[in-house]
Amino acid sequence: MAKTATLNLRVSESLKSKLGLFAERTQRTPSAVAERAMEAFLDRELEMLEAVEQSREDFREGRTVSHEDAMARIRGTIDRHRSDGPRSKT
DSSP states (O other): OOOOOOOOOOOOHHHHHHHHHHHHHTTOOHHHHHHHHHHHHHHHHHHHHHHHHHHHHHHHTTOOOOHHHHHHHHHHHHHHHHHTOOOOOO
């Protein structure tokens, strides 16, 4: 099991109630629910931040596509798929 640490934080009464309700309904402790929720949130947000940082780096290095070129590619892809016709369900 991973090492744990204590974290004290202030939350609204309504959030505390929601946490308690969810913990009770899922038969988990409020600490376990809060840890899982924070981990999922932070993983998602950190991934987003990394993507933004990569995008900024791409822009600085000139790795970009004009809006017109991007839209032309998108329209071309849509047109190709439309011309394929409906797909059979096999």
